[in-house]
Structures are given as C-alpha cells and as structure tokens.
Amino acid sequence: MSGLRKTIAIFTSVVGLGLLTASPALAKKDKTEGVEVRIKVMTMEGEPIPTAVVRHPEEADRRRVNSVTGEWTASTLYLPDGSELIFVPGMSVQLEISAPGYMTKIIKYDIRKRKNLAEVQLDVLAMDVEDIEEPLIQFGRDRPREQGGAGPAN
Numbered sequence: 001m002s003g004l005r006k007t008i009a010i011f012t013s014v015v016g017l018g019l020l021t022a023s024p025a026l027a028k029k030d031k032t033e034g035v036e037v038r039i040k041v042m043t044m045e046g047e048p049i050p051t052a053v054v055r056h057p058e059e060a061d062r063r064r065v066n067s068v069t070g071e072w073t074a075s076t077l078y079l080p081d082g083s084e085l086i087f088v089p090g091m092s093v094q095l096e097i098s099a100p101g102y103m104t105k106i107i108k109y110d111i112r113k114r115k116n117l118a119e120v121q122l123d124v125l126a127m128d129v130e131d132i133e134e135p136l137i138q139f140g141r142d143r144p145r146e147q148g149g150a151g152p153a154n
Contacts, residue, residue: 033075033086034075034076034086034087034088035075035087035088035089035111035112035113035114035116036073036074036075036087036116037073037074037075037087037093037109037111037116037118038071038072038073038116038117038118039054039065039071039072039073039095039097039109039117039118039120040069040070040071040117040118040119040120041054041065041070041071041072041097041099041120041122042070042119042120042121042122043102043121043122043124044121044122044123044124046121047070048065048068048069048070048071049065049070049099049102049122050065050067050068050070051067051099051100052064052065052070052072052097052098052099052102052122053065053097053098053099054072054095054096054097055095055096055097055098056077056079056085056093056094056095056096057094057096057106058079058080058085059077059078059079059080060080062098074087075087087111087116088111089111089112089113090110090111091110091111092108092109092110092111093108093109093111094106094107094108094109095107095109097120097122098122099122101124101125102122102123102124102125103122103123103124103125104122105120105122107120
C-alpha cells in the first residue's frame, strides 16, 4: 500500500510541476478582428432606453440595444454591398441613434485601443398630441345604401 501512495504522490507532484512550468499559449489578436465598441443609450435622467436602435449611415439595418442595459456592442458591421466595416483604433465612425418618442441623434466616435464606451443621451420628442386630428378615411360608402329587396350578395 505504501508503494502505491508513493507512486501517486510522485505522479501528482510531477503533473503539478508540469502545470506550473507550462506557459499558457498567448493568443495574438487577429488583424481582421475589430475593436469592441459599446454605445449606451440613455434618457436625460440617466435611465436606459430599451427601444433604442443604432444604425450606420451606409447600412439599412438597425441594431437594437439590450433592453435591460440600453447598450449596443459590436466590433464589425456588415454593409449592404457585402463588405465589412471593422472597427480599428484611430478610425472615426458615424452612428445614428434613435428611439420612438425621442429626438434622433447622429454622433461621430473616434475609436481607441480599449475602453470604447460612448454614452448617448436622447432628448424627449416634444409633441402636442391634442392638436393632432385623426384623418377621415373614406372607403366609398359615403352615400346611403339602397333600401332594396333581397338579392344576391356581392
């Protein structure tokens, strides 16, 4: 029994020493991998806007923010022509931030190597709802129906 214990002890010490001396493989950042950019959309009071969207002027798709935090995160955008817009340090990117009931804001953000967080506050859209009248939509039934007998239903 004691020989088995010695063998296990030697094995665990060799494995432990091997784990301590083994250096981890450091992954180099790929040149085609972009820098992560975060946009946080808030009200003037600092509350996140869960219905906000972020859009690049050259693309048609709107990207929704996280409904809890109000943040949008990306490192690459895919443009309609099939090309990729990779966020790299030193690059300036223009983004359009909008939400229902708020004024749309266009920002220009200079991308850094790290800690790319842009906090955007949207103003409430001032609208007088009382002044808006509902449009009258006519469906071609503005004259009374004929009071006739029974006939085929068309």
